[in-house]
Amino acid sequence: MAMCSSFCPQIPHHLRCRGTPINPFSLSARTFSSYISNSSSQATEKPARVGFLGIGIMGSPMAQNLIKAGCDLTVWNRTKNKCDPLISLGAKYKSSPEEVAASCDVTFAMLADPRSAMDVAFGKCGAASGMGPGKGYVDVSTVDGPTSKLISEHIKSTGALFLEAPVSGSKKPAEDGQLIFLTAGDKYLYEKVAPLLDIMGKSRFYLGDIGNGAAMKLVVNMIMGSMMASFSEGLLLSEKVGLDPKVLVEVVSQGAISAPMYSTKGPSMIQSLYPTAFPLKHQQKDLRLALGLAESVSQPIPIAAAANELYKVAKSKGLSDEDFSAVIEALKAKSQHSPNDQ
Ligand SMILES: NC(=O)C1=CN([C@@H]2O[C@H](COP(=O)(O)OP(=O)(O)OC[C@H]3O[C@@H](n4cnc5c(N)ncnc54)[C@H](OP(=O)(O)O)[C@@H]3O)[C@@H](O)[C@H]2O)C=CC1
Ligand SMILES: O=CCCC(=O)O
Numbered sequence: 001m002a003m004c005s006s007f008c009p010q011i012p013h014h015l016r017c018r019g020t021p022i023n024p025f026s027l028s029a030r031t032f033s034s035y036i037s038n039s040s041s042q043a044t045e046k047p048a049r050v051g052f053l054g055i056g057i058m059g060s061p062m063a064q065n066l067i068k069a070g071c072d073l074t075v076w077n078r079t080k081n082k083c084d085p086l087i088s089l090g091a092k093y094k095s096s097p098e099e100v101a102a103s104c105d106v107t108f109a110m111l112a113d114p115r116s117a118m119d120v121a122f123g124k125c126g127a128a129s130g131m132g133p134g135k136g137y138v139d140v141s142t143v144d145g146p147t148s149k150l151i152s153e154h155i156k157s158t159g160a161l162f163l164e165a166p167v168s169g170s171k172k173p174a175e176d177g178q179l180i181f182l183t184a185g186d187k188y189l190y191e192k193v194a195p196l197l198d199i200m201g202k203s204r205f206y207l208g209d210i211g212n213g214a215a216m217k218l219v220v221n222m223i224m225g226s227m228m229a230s231f232s233e234g235l236l237l238s239e240k241v242g243l244d245p246k247v248l249v250e251v252v253s254q255g256a257i258s259a260p261m262y263s264t265k266g267p268s269m270i271q272s273l274y275p276t277a278f279p280l281k282h283q284q285k286d287l288r289l290a291l292g293l294a295e296s297v298s299q300p301i302p303i304a305a306a307a308n309e310l311y312k313v314a315k316s317k318g319l320s321d322e323d324f325s326a327v328i329e330a331l332k333a334k335s336q337h338s339p340n341d342q
Contacts, residue, residue, distance in 0.1 A: 049074065050196060051100035051107035052091075053120050053127065054141070055082040057276065058167070059110035061174040062140075062200045067091055069199045076100045097121075101130030101137070106193055109139045113285050114147040122154035133159035136189040140181075142166045142282070144218065144289040145211030152185060152210045161189040164210055166217035167201065171277040178202045182220075184213035215293060222290035222304045224261070225283050225324070229307040231262055232328035235269060245270045265325040274319075274326035283324035284311035 052063040055077035066073050067089045074092040075083045076099075083093050094100045097120045101107045107127055111117040117139060122128040127137060137155045139148065143166075152162040168180040179201035183190050190206050197204045207213050231252075238248040249266035252258060268275065287308040294301045313330040314320075 048105040051104035053097050054110040058174050065177045065200050074100050096125040097127040098125045098130040101127040106136040111141040114143045117141045117143050121151040128154045131158040131160035135160040138163045138165050140165045142217050145214045148214045149210050161186040163189045164213040182213040182216045185210045218290040221286035225287045226303045226307045229310050269325050274323040276323045278324050280324040281320035
C-alpha cells in the first residue's frame with residue numbers, strides 16, 4: 001500500500017490479499033459489517049452489497065475484480081449486453097441505476113463524462129431515487145468539480161453519503177487492481193469503502209472537500225495530454241530528419257523524461273496502431289475540463305490549450321474512439337505539404 005496522506009489508513013500489504021477484502025475499518029460500520037477483518041485467514045463472510053454503474057473499458061475490469069474478491073455485486077449499464085460477462089461471473093443485474101442503488105449499501109459509478117455522470121446519478125430512474133440514509137455513492141468517473149458538487153448535493157439530499165474518487169491508471173492497471181484513487185468528500189464513507197478501493201487499486205489519496213479529487217485528476221490528465229502531444233511531435237520529427245523513431249523511444253526510456261506511457265505506447269504509435277485503452281474523446285474531455293478549471297482561477301495553461309486543439313483535430317478526423325495516442329495522426333495531417341513548399 002503506497003503512502004497516501006496523513007488521513008489515509010495504512011494497510012500492510014499482507015492484509016490486501018486478492019479474494020480477502022480485509023480491513024480493520026470494516027468492523028465499525030453497520031452497513032458494512034459483513035466485512036471481516038481477520039488478517040490471518042481467508043474471509044468467511046461476504047462483503048456488503050455493492051453496486052456498479054457503467055460497465056465500459058474501466059468499469060468492466062473494476063467490477064470484475066470486485067466479483068473475484070467475493071463481493072456481492074449488482075451491475076447496470078446503459079447498453080445491457082456489456083453486463084453479460086459479469087453476470088456470467090456471478091453479478092446480479094438491475095434494469096436501472098435507481099434499482100441498483102436501492103438494493104445496495106454502496107454504489108460505484110464509472111461514467112463517460114459530466115453529462116452521463118449526472119444523468120445516471122440524478123436523472124430519471126437515477127441512483128439518487130434509490131439512495132437514502134445508511135447508503136453511499138462513490139463516483140469514480142472523471143468529471144469537473146462543479147459536476148461532482150451537483151451530484152453530491154443530489155445524493156446527500158437523500159440522506160446518503162457521497163465520495164468522489166476518480167482514478168489514475170488505465171485499462172491494464174484496472175485489470176490488475178493497480179489503480180490510484182483520488183478521493184474527496186465524506187471521510188466516513190471513504191473509510192468504509194477503503195477495502196473495496198484496495199481491491200481495485202494500489203493506492204488511495206483522501207484530498208478533503210468535494211472538488212479536490214476531480215481537480216487532482218484533471219491536473220494529472222492535463223499533464224498527460226500535453227506529454228502525449230509532445231511525444232507525438234518528437235516521433236514525427238525524428239522520422240522526418242532521418243532518425244529511427246524506435247531508437248528515439250529507447251533513448252527516451254533511459255533518460256530523465258522516461259515514462260511508462262512512452263515505452264508502452266511508442267512502439268504501436270510508430271506502426272500507426274492505437275489499440276484503445278484510454279479513448280481519445282475522453283482525453284480531449286479532460287483537457288477541456290482542465291481548461292475550465294484553470295479559467296476559474298485565472299491560471300494560464302497555454303501548453304494544455306494547444307494540446308487540446310490537437311485532440312480536437314484528431315476527433316474531427318474520426319479518431320474519438322481510438323486510443324488517445326492517435327493524437328499523432330492530427331500532426332501527420334498538419335505536416336502534409338506539397339513538394340513545392342519551402
Ligand atoms: N479508459 C481509461 O484509461 C480511463 C478512463 N477514465 C475515465 O473513466 C470514465 C469511463 O471511461 P472508460 O471506461 O474508458 O469509457 P467508456 O467509453 O468505455 O465507458 C463509458 C461508460 O459510460 C456509459 N455512458 C456513456 N454515456 C452515457 C449516458 N448518456 N447515460 C448512461 N451511461 C452512459 C457507457 O455506457 P454504454 O456502454 O452504454 O455506452 C459506458 O458504460 C471516463 O470519465 C474516463 O475519462 C479514467 C481513468 C482511465
Ligand atoms: O484518465 C485516464 C488516465 C490514463 C492513465 O492514467 O494512464
